[in-house]
Amino acid sequence: MGQSLQKLTPGNEEKKAKEIGAIAEGCYDKYFADDGRNGTKEWSSADFYHALCETIGEINKKLGSSTQFRVPNTETLNRVFVRHYKGKGKGNPLTKEEFEKILRDVMVETGFSGTGAKDIFFYIFGVPATALFFKQRFLPRAIPNELFIPAVTSATVFVLAKLNKI
Structure with missing residues (x-):
């Protein structure tokens, strides 16, 4: 999962890309993986936004002070979500590939800050x-x-x- 995010990290790219990939997979498992209800959990936009912001916060915490990704605004998040989410309905959970694409596009569109x-x-x-x-x-x-x-x-x-x- 971190291979697509490799371009975004300065410094030791392979190490940071692996860290980002591990964090993204952990957050996917924490927020989006099947919780025993066969993917029937209904996600509001606020729930999805919260989970994605938590993921970006974890990535920023793990990367340290060199690069900080910005938290997206709701318009950017909704546009990227609609572009990549294929389930579009109840009972269709978000896949890891869709989550990776959404996370990557959000990070690219919102940019990063830091010196x-x-x-x-x-x-x-x-x-x-x-x-x-x-x-x-x-x-x-x-x-x-x-x-x-x-x-x-x-x-x-x-x-x-x-x-x-x-």
């Missing part, structure tokens, strides 16, 4: 742009831009990788 993701985007795009600005200002013909920009970007990514930022 971890913002820092990565800032460094990967900001450092090469700033270096290009200074190069153009002081040494415009020393190194061609076709070589300079990829070199600075690669160096930035290398430093971020060594510092365990990505």
Whole structure:
């Protein structure tokens, strides 16, 4: 289940994706698995919203402070739920695949906060742009831009990788 969420996590992707997958499966089993009544539990939108927010809260708690997923608003949640839920009626429980798709789309649509993701985007795009600005200002013909920009970007990514930022 965590393989589809792997793109969302910075840092050690495989470890965090496994953690997210384990948390998502645990929350699915806790809130949506068959409770002995053959899936006859009727879910209101408030119940579903509460269960999904609890899942996102557990993921945020487990991931720590580097990346925090935002809690979705009701319009986003309803739109994603209608798009992925195939049961559409009494006696048709939510499957793990549907829950995974709903959780993934909610996380992608609502985004994430925290300094971890913002820092990565800032460094990967900001450092090469700033270096290009200074190069153009002081040494415009020393190194061609076709070589300079990829070199600075690669160096930035290398430093971020060594510092365990990505």
